Amino acid sequence: MHEMNRRGFLKVTGAASAATLLAGKVHALVAAQDEAAPVSANDRIQIALIGAGGQGQYDTRTALQVPGVKLVAVADCYDGRLAHCKEMWGDDLFTTRDYNEILARKDIDAVIVATPDHWHKQAAVEAMKAGKDVYCEKPMIHLYSDGPEMIEGSRATGRILQIGSQRVSSMVYVKARDLLAAGAIGQLNMVTARWDRNSAIGAWDYTVPPDASPVTCDWPRFLGTAPKIPFNAEHFFQWRKWNAYGSGVAGDLFVHLFSGTHFITGAMGPTRGMATGGLRYWKDGRNAPDVMLGLFDYPQAFNLSLRVNFVDGGSESEGLIFTGSEGTMEIAGDSVSVSRVPRAKEPGYTIDTFTEAMQKQFLKQYRAKYPIVHPEGLPAAQVETYVAPDGYSDSYDHLRNFFASVRSRQPVVEDAVFGFRAAGAALLSNLSYERGTVVGWDPVAMKLT
Numbered sequence: 001m002h003e004m005n006r007r008g009f010l011k012v013t014g015a016a017s018a019a020t021l022l023a024g025k026v027h028a029l030v031a032a033q034d035e036a037a038p039v040s041a042n043d044r045i046q047i048a049l050i051g052a053g054g055q056g057q058y059d060t061r062t063a064l065q066v067p068g069v070k071l072v073a074v075a076d077c078y079d080g081r082l083a084h085c086k087e088m089w090g091d092d093l094f095t096t097r098d099y100n101e102i103l104a105r106k107d108i109d110a111v112i113v114a115t116p117d118h119w120h121k122q123a124a125v126e127a128m129k130a131g132k133d134v135y136c137e138k139p140m141i142h143l144y145s146d147g148p149e150m151i152e153g154s155r156a157t158g159r160i161l162q163i164g165s166q167r168v169s170s171m172v173y174v175k176a177r178d179l180l181a182a183g184a185i186g187q188l189n190m191v192t193a194r195w196d197r198n199s200a201i202g203a204w205d206y207t208v209p210p211d212a213s214p215v216t217c218d219w220p221r222f223l224g225t226a227p228k229i230p231f232n233a234e235h236f237f238q239w240r241k242w243n244a245y246g247s248g249v250a251g252d253l254f255v256h257l258f259s260g261t262h263f264i265t266g267a268m269g270p271t272r273g274m275a276t277g278g279l280r281y282w283k284d285g286r287n288a289p290d291v292m293l294g295l296f297d298y299p300q301a302f303n304l305s306l307r308v309n310f311v312d313g314g315s316e317s318e319g320l321i322f323t324g325s326e327g328t329m330e331i332a333g334d335s336v337s338v339s340r341v342p343r344a345k346e347p348g349y350t351i352d353t354f355t356e357a358m359q360k361q362f363l364k365q366y367r368a369k370y371p372i373v374h375p376e377g378l379p380a381a382q383v384e385t386y387v388a389p390d391g392y393s394d395s396y397d398h399l400r401n402f403f404a405s406v407r408s409r410q411p412v413v414e415d416a417v418f419g420f421r422a423a424g425a426a427l428l429s430n431l432s433y434e435r436g437t438v439v440g441w442d443p444v445a446m447k448l449t
């Protein structure tokens with residue numbers, strides 16, 4: 001059975017339904033509605049981008065679809081990216097290697113920080129001190145000490161700080177949260193999530209441009225607080241592979257699974273975590289493992305198990321499965337499915353090791369107490385799938401939510417506390433892997449224990 005609900009999902013139900021695509025684009029629909037609402041000149045938000053690589057360019061392209069947003073400046077440490085930004089957004093775009101020149105400009109209201117992780121805290125805090133609102137990419141932190149500084153930076157300056165885990169604004173995750181709260185799978189006991197990849201690009205081997213050199217790359221500025229080493233183009237363009245700049249698979253990918261799990265369940269975070277892993281396949285000089293398995297305790301709530309695997313011989317996939325007492329809920333791509341496997345209400349029996357006389361006696365009493373309810377066996381499993389419309393973009397919704405807060409000064413959907421609780425939980429994995437021990441975390445106080 002197919003039915004469309006008010007919020008634009010395609011709902012598919014049946015004994016073993018497969019998700020089907022829906023024509024029409026919510027992203028386009030929302031954008032069209034947004035465009036219909038006029039934005040006055042006073043409401044125009046002028047933005048700048050700090051860190052114009054893959055995600056920075058994507059975030060900016062998406063941000064510019066939100067009505068009333070104008071890009072005026074870009075900072076990056078590689079000249080080729082600044083040149084490409086001018087190709088995309090016009091020659092009058094102000095570009096610089098030094099983001100302080102952007103922060104000094106009075107005509108910029110907000111910045112997108114999409115640098116490597118080791119720059120997030122410094123760029124975000126300096127931007128807020130300069131009076132800018134900030135959309136800072138995930139993972140919020142690179143070091144645990146970054147968390148309190150960013151939270152305090154936002155509080156003390158009164159600037160808006162939103163972290164860039166777009167799933168927190170996703171209609172799919174909102175649906176999953178609502179289904180769980182409505183008891184769709186009974187009591188939640190366990191969450192398992194995975195991110196399996198099977199390609200060099202998936203394993204972070206991003207392209208190094210042929211002109212990469214200390215002339216075209218501002219190497220000292222890229223390094224920032226990282227250990228000083230001679231220019232290395234791979235470190236510059238494939239920084240995720242080294243822990244001095246990136247935060248491993250945990251900071252890159254577990255963090256999305258944590259922010260999704262926290263958003264859907266309302267949990268603040270685990271109280272302890274342990275992870276194991278290894279550098280199994282991509283032995284190319286990197287020091288971040290390519291396989292990681294983590295286990296996390298959410299006391300009195302559920303257990304969480306996460307996996308990232310960059311050497312998967314099978315198909316790539318990413319998703320979360322929530323296991324409850326009455327069924328399971330799975331998020332895969334732009335869909336969420338609930339599956340309920342009917343379970344007999346009677347307790348059942350294990351009597352065949354008893355004497356025949358005893359078996360007869362038992363069965364007589366048992367059937368008197370539990371009459372047969374389903375003479376033809378239990379009904380088939382029921383699956384309900386909700387599919388977001390084709391072309392739906394949670395990144396658009398996340399940026400749209402950010403700019404709405406910039407205008408209204410109301411709280412953002414993903415503040416620094418939420419961002420720290422997700423990234424702080426994720427980075428327990430790196431600590432546990434390095435130390436070979438279980439690591440404790442106080443998710444309320446946001447401190448290692």
Ligand SMILES: NC(=O)c1ccc[n+]([C@@H]2O[C@H](COP(=O)([O-])OP(=O)(O)OC[C@H]3O[C@@H](n4cnc5c(N)ncnc54)[C@H](O)[C@@H]3O)[C@@H](O)[C@H]2O)c1
Nearest residue numbers: 051052053054055056075076077078114115117137138222
């Ligand atoms: N939300 C998501 O789904 C998502 C997806 C991909 C990446 N990200 C995050 O976005 C961030 C950037 O990732 P990416 O893949 O775009 O990396 P990237 O290497 O493609 O881009 C980073 C850019 O930052 C520039 N840079 C480095 N130091 C700088 C500095 N001090 N000032 C200005 N620019 C500087 C680099 O020159 C580079 O162009 C990371 O933190 C990553 O975790 C988020």
